[in-house]
Amino acid sequence: MKRKHHRKRLRSALFAPVRSLVVSHISSHPKRSVISITAGLILVWLVVSKSLPYALATSAPDTALALNPNNPVALVAKAEDIREQLLVLTGGAGSGESQGDTASKGDTIAHLPEAEDAGIQQPGSERDALRRKIGRLAVRALANDPLNAKAYRLLAETTDDPDLVRILMREAVKRSRHETVAQFWLLNDSAYQKDFGSALDHADILLRTRPDLSPYVFAYLTAIAEDPAGFSLVVQELAEGPGWRPAFFVALPRSAKQTDTPLKLMTALRGSARPIVSSEIAPYLNALIAKNLIDAAYNAWLQFLPKDELDTLGLLTHANFERDPSGLAFDWQIGRGVNAISEFVPVGPEGERALHVAFGTGRVKFPEVRQTVLLPPGRYRLEGKLRGWITAIRGLRWQLTCASGSRRVLGETDMLIGRSQQWRVFALEADVPQTEECRGQILRFFHDSRSASEELISGEAWVAGLRLERIPDPSAVMQ
Template sequence: MHNPRFSRLDDQTPRGVRSNWLRPASFAILGLVLVWLIVSRSFVAYLAATAPEAALLLRPGDPTALVVLADQEFNASDKDKREKPEKSSAAARSLSRLQELVETALAADPLNARAYRLLGQLAEAEGDASRTAKLMQTAARLSLNETIAVEWMMRKSFANEDYPATAFYADALLRTRPQLMDYASPILGRMAENKDAKREIEKLLAANPPWRSRFLAALGNAIADARTPLQLFLALKDTSTPPAPADLHAYVAFLIQHKLYEFAYYVWLEFLPPEQLESAGFLFNGGFESTPSGSPFDWKLPQGKGVIVDIARRPEAGDNRALLLEFGQERVDFQGVTQTTVLPPGAYRFKGYFKGEIIGPRGMQWSISCLGGASIGASQMFLGTYPVWRNFAFDLVVPSAGCRAQSAKLALAARSASEQMVSGSIWFDELSISAQPAEPRK
């Protein structure tokens, strides 16, 4: 039965009061719904990448979870089985089921690059070459982060002799996955040795991509002709991004490692600055006026225990610099100062100047040895006190066989651990090697 008193009270309630109460409540409910949607979807998105089965329990049909699940199942299997799947009804059903999962995901997310890549892999497993190519190309076009698709397109483009496309996909692969150099360098190396393709490599390297140095370092293992890197270096020489010194030194070291000594020396000379090329002799930078470049044909100055190796200004000679070794009051252990030389067979004289004070059982000594072989000449031992500059010299003979390259070395002439206790300091400067006239035949 209607109570008129309550009707009067309702009629007397201000309309604004009801509105002020309902509006915050509505916003609060809407906010809770939005928070739930955001949290639930974010959580499902997280699970889709890490635990796709759990994501599908919360949101059946989630496209990311479907693709991740199919990807894990297909690519977690043995690689050989993926490339040559078993011809059985069970294998066919498995591939068909995975394809249904991925196609369901694509229906909800038609721009999913990973889905296209996975369909491409499934098509390849079924032997459908045409469909594989279309799907892999679509995946790579949608995302260059689809590494499998990009690597597949690189190989396919090279097989089709489409060298601009090969270079494009190789660049994309190495920019996104620089750790996959072993996959790209064999193909790029073959392009560098192909007269129809090398121009594409030269253009690619001239752009100085971030992976260039790593590629040049790996190139030696991807070529059949040791001259190939030199051709690339020469093509880059006059560009705005010429080869870095470290790249050249690595190539020279590679050639020396393979005993291509004369060619390594030629490569090094080819890239010397003109002013250094004019003064290059049998021994390089003997006055220590230029900072060692790191090349095997320049000075190597490794540090060691108990010694500081430096190139310093001569106190009495203004801007002139010289080699300085300073020893502490402890056992000395270091590899020695070295330089690789390429002296033709014949007689030579090594000479220079020194001063300093060396105290110990044994002193310092210069020597020339065949690279990896026996000594062919050695200086006096520098031991004692020499307060003023003095000259020194010794003769050497490079044999006609077994000595195509040599090593000039300054080291402590210690024969045992007890003879490594040395103190003091010593300077060397104006070092050179000159050819000696052949003795007349009798």
């Protein structure tokens, strides 16, 4: 009775100005106005009972339902509001979280924990009442809009029969690929049932429609890849080159439980139409190096090296800068700089190439050039040549450090500074110890500045002809 009285009061308030205008108009034009006023009243009624409820449905569902109790958008919006209350009540979501936020955690009201588990004094009563309200609103919405995807999902979440929940969730995603909660529920259900083909379909849709959920979806993809029954399906999906593939390989080393999972996937893609590329290999190598698994990283890198490079591989990769940097750890890497460049350029008619560095005026951030190397314990000598001119408080250096731990400095050149039109030789010698933190090493070319004032540098220079060799142990030679 109260709800009906509220609707009458609302309609009376909305029609009061119209009623006053109509009476005034009829009194002054009694014969000519009957048809136009009747048409106007019909239009006003249509606006108030049809268009206005849709306009108010999402922002004020109660008002919209007072105007039209069968408006499906308002019914769904009201159900969503109650759903949020239910999730907060049972600890499924914090206040202010959106539907997408709760979906990212897999929160659904289909099988919420009993209220007593969440610390509520009256077990289940309030929870069940809210679920029933949501279910009734969803049924009413479907009666007025059979194609409403959200209504199917809400009804599924208030259903206790797992098989019926699955049917309703599928009906929801049939009607909208953007029904995130249903897609995520079906992804989880398919993965649990080991229906990996369906799970990958739902994962692909989520990654295309809700990329912000990719960390959660990638965790499912990784788990499927680590199951022998799902591995080939993941490879097949990746071989098609989906737009989310690069991001997947970035996340893969963190989400994989088995260290060699990324390597297995990358190796399986090697013969596909879209083989693995350097930017997809790099995150895996970097993750292994960060864990001080230098040997494993080096062996993985070797598997993707072309045969002609394998045949000529030395202690230093591309010592003559003959190939552009691949960006991989055991090849040259060039960092980002400010007001300075580092690049590989030709320097002679014989095809000789060099590392070229150049600086603007003022303070710079030098784009450091580095390469991770794997040197057995022993003594080594790095030699190269440089020409050009460098004006600075402190110059450039080549330096060899341990790859892990405190990055202990093993050896470095004198500062490369001043002017030289002819090539001049520079060198460093270093002893590589047999310690855990020095299982791998980093060779770096950098600006040896220690403060902001020392970042002032100008000029340009070329470096060529690097050679890294092991120095024989004199005692071993004597024996």
